[in-house]
Amino acid sequence: MNGKFIVDNQIVEEKILLFDDKIIDIVDDIVISDSDNVEIIDAKGAYVSAGFIDLHIHGSGGSDVMDATPQALEILSTTLPKTGTTSFLATTMTMSTQDIDNALQNIQNNAHSVTGAKIVGVHLEGPFINASKHGAQDKNYVQSPNFKLIEKYINEVKMITLAPEVEGAEDFVKQMTKSYPHIILSAGHSSASYEEAKQSFKWGVSHVTHLFNAMPGYHHREPGLVGAVFESDVTCDIIADLVHTHPSTLALTHKLKSDKLVLITDAMRAGCMKCGTYDLGGRKVEVSEGKALLEDGTLAGSVLKMNEAMANMVQHTSMTHVEVVNAVTKLPAQMIGVKKGELKKGYDADIVIFDENFSIIATIIDGKSKYKRM
Numbered sequence: 001m002n003g004k005f006i007v008d009n010q011i012v013e014e015k016i017l018l019f020d021d022k023i024i025d026i027v028d029d030i031v032i033s034d035s036d037n038v039e040i041i042d043a044k045g046a047y048v049s050a051g052f053i054d055l056h057i058h059g060s061g062g063s064d065v066m067d068a069t070p071q072a073l074e075i076l077s078t079t080l081p082k083t084g085t086t087s088f089l090a091t092t093m094t095m096s097t098q099d100i101d102n103a104l105q106n107i108q109n110n111a112h113s114v115t116g117a118k119i120v121g122v123h124l125e126g127p128f129i130n131a132s133k134h135g136a137q138d139k140n141y142v143q144s145p146n147f148k149l150i151e152k153y154i155n156e157v158k159m160i161t162l163a164p165e166v167e168g169a170e171d172f173v174k175q176m177t178k179s180y181p182h183i184i185l186s187a188g189h190s191s192a193s194y195e196e197a198k199q200s201f202k203w204g205v206s207h208v209t210h211l212f213n214a215m216p217g218y219h220h221r222e223p224g225l226v227g228a229v230f231e232s233d234v235t236c237d238i239i240a241d242l243v244h245t246h247p248s249t250l251a252l253t254h255k256l257k258s259d260k261l262v263l264i265t266d267a268m269r270a271g272c273m274k275c276g277t278y279d280l281g282g283r284k285v286e287v288s289e290g291k292a293l294l295e296d297g298t299l300a301g302s303v304l305k306m307n308e309a310m311a312n313m314v315q316h317t318s319m320t321h322v323e324v325v326n327a328v329t330k331l332p333a334q335m336i337g338v339k340k341g342e343l344k345k346g347y348d349a350d351i352v353i354f355d356e357n358f359s360i361i362a363t364i365i366d367g368k369s370k371y372k373r374m
């Protein structure tokens, strides 16, 4: 109660949100007797929205999905509620087939038993990428698109970032779209031309990974993947940390993509940690001043928190609180097909209470408190 509830693309006040492990209803008033065993949460005028969903996150709190241990998943899961994230796609890196298989096996066996933010699936970032646009991915492990790597994990995989211009991508995308339409095929780590990108959208590529990063920049005579995204209906995501993208680029992207824009963190092990030296997919990363860099200076994932990304968007673009919430709740939930992301009857009771500046006050997952600001 006493919240600014973000519901159906607007802010509603003077309502009461009822929930157990699911959202029960939003009502004007309720009569509670002493014998009812209910807890009342007073939001004290703060915003209340569905929990945030991160479609692209490798690690945080010192752990990484590629560590392939139950503890790593648990640390990641329990670190995220303080950033408002209540579910995420555990994101793998371009490493050896054995390393990726170990990570996927670990997620298949242990994802359901984490106690914080929910692991709602896997995002495979590579290895089906273009070696010339590998970014922080190890180009020695780039593979042609193939089913072998994923066939045992078809229920876990929800998203694959691939380069549509590489050999074998056309057949792979067409086959995946036909056989597994629930898996989002996202163009990224790619040097696709404008024509190649547009063609791939026809085959079934429906999203683009960290727009502008790990792809050629926009050129008026060679618009490339960026130009194709701006001109079509595909969704895309962006790392709004003001390091991977200039504030003006965020503003422009919001203007052009509007409700087709998702925010991701692409956070690595050092997310929610102190500055220092960390490992990302077997490569040394130096973290300082909000940047994670490989030894050669390449950006290596981020140390961004989801609530900071949201604050950055509201501060530097014309995005409203409601729009930025939708970009991390409703849209990603619809993309991966989960009954989350909205404060709606029957949906999972994943709820975040935050102030005007997106500082997280409380996070609730499946109706249970998982974080409370002191």
Ligand SMILES: [Zn+2]
Pocket: 056, 058, 091, 125, 266, 301
């Ligand atoms: Zn990534």
